[in-house]
Amino acid sequence: MSEEFLKVARAAREAAAELAPLPRAPKDRALRAVADALVARTAEIVEANAKDVEQAREQGTSEAMIDRLRLDAARVAAVADAVRQVADLPDPVGEVVRGGTLPNGLELRQLRVPLGVIGIIYEGRPNVTVDAAALCLKSGNAVLLRGSSSAYASNTALVRVMQEALEGTEVPAGAVQLVPGRSRDSVKELMRARGLVDVLIPRGGASLINSVVEESTVPVIETGVGNCHVYVDADADLGLAVEILLNAKTQRPSVCNAAETFLVHADVAAAFLPRALAALAEAGVTVHGDERVARHGDVVPATEDDFRAEYLSLDIAAAVVDSLEDAVAHIRRYGSAHTDAIVTRSQQAARRFVALVDSAAVAVNASTRFTDGGEFGFGAEIGISTQKLHARGPMGLPELTSTKWVYTGEGHLRTSEGSVLARPDQG
Missing domain, CATH: 3.40.309.10 (Aldehyde Dehydrogenase; Chain A, domain 2)
Structure with missing residues (x-):
């Protein structure tokens, strides 16, 4: 892997460890700071996007694809509103999925926890850059973003605005990273960053999704095309x-x-x-x-x-x-x-x-x-999963978490006969 890629991947890994234990309030403040910065710097974002749109037209891109690519003031405002909506949503981290007291007295809980570092590979739509970052931050995850080369200027501007907004908050700016490079090699680096990236989520057409599913050594949550x-x-x-x-x-x-x-x-x-x-x-x-x-x-x-x-x-x-x-x-x-x-x-x-x-x-x-995260009340979505493992349908905040088991005892020991207390006089 290139040093350039390793630098951002390691920064995301470190940021994920800092972000995971943060409670809701600092994450929400950070998201609102991001939303305010997007609105304040709309002109800068639209100017960068215009370069991508011009390049797309020169390359003969269809109007349908250009529509997916285009950002104007109204769309930037809508993206910022979606970030605020994510801030208003309940924080899934720490939620007790199930639990209770076992017959031996152990208290058992299954808790939602962040996935860690999430890689997003996506096409065309630069609003995904912000939607993905907002959902990952709220759910306690760092994110590595690899958009298409057609939106490179837009995505670079959006990530820069978000990182600079985060610098004044308790959320580490390294939690949002743009994968460097515009070539296919940078996509392959992300797909093979097992140990640095915990899960990949592809968003785009069938060829992109199939490529990620078939070539990645990092676990993939498969989103699907919409026929x-x-x-x-x-x-x-x-x-x-x-x-x-x-x-x-x-x-x-x-x-x-x-x-x-x-x-x-x-x-x-x-x-x-x-x-x-x-x-x-x-x-x-x-x-x-x-x-x-x-x-x-x-x-x-x-x-x-x-x-x-x-x-x-x-x-x-x-x-x-x-x-x-x-x-x-x-x-x-x-x-x-x-x-x-x-x-x-x-x-x-x-x-x-x-x-x-x-x-x-x-x-x-x-x-x-x-069929949309916003319409279902989830806020901005990370994608729509058509697989049957872990997440299916619009993927909101709970789908960006895993779980861990926590059990609490009073000196419980396991023996061949069952459970005993190390100090039975206590408890």
């Missing part, structure tokens, strides 16, 4: 279904909880599809439909790749299915286990869909866009 579905059931309110579909696809198409496929029960296809296709076309959405969808309007013929796509754009795949079970089978085959929704007036169908769809989040008569 989210909206299923319109035979007993759906069709007007409501159109509204939900439009919101799920068009409210912000460049994010992972936007809908990328919609499925329609054959019994309502003739009534629903003309309305839905017209509404989507008016919103500028290109529909990639199967043959049965194409009977009801102008669509682009769908391929297998379309049904697997995370478009992150004003495109959506569509298919007609013959039953709720066929809809579930389609989701299992093509989906990413992120968020899938059903629109129905049937409680039986809703319960069946919820039971059968094995995704991190399942929505009933609601847009997929609600």
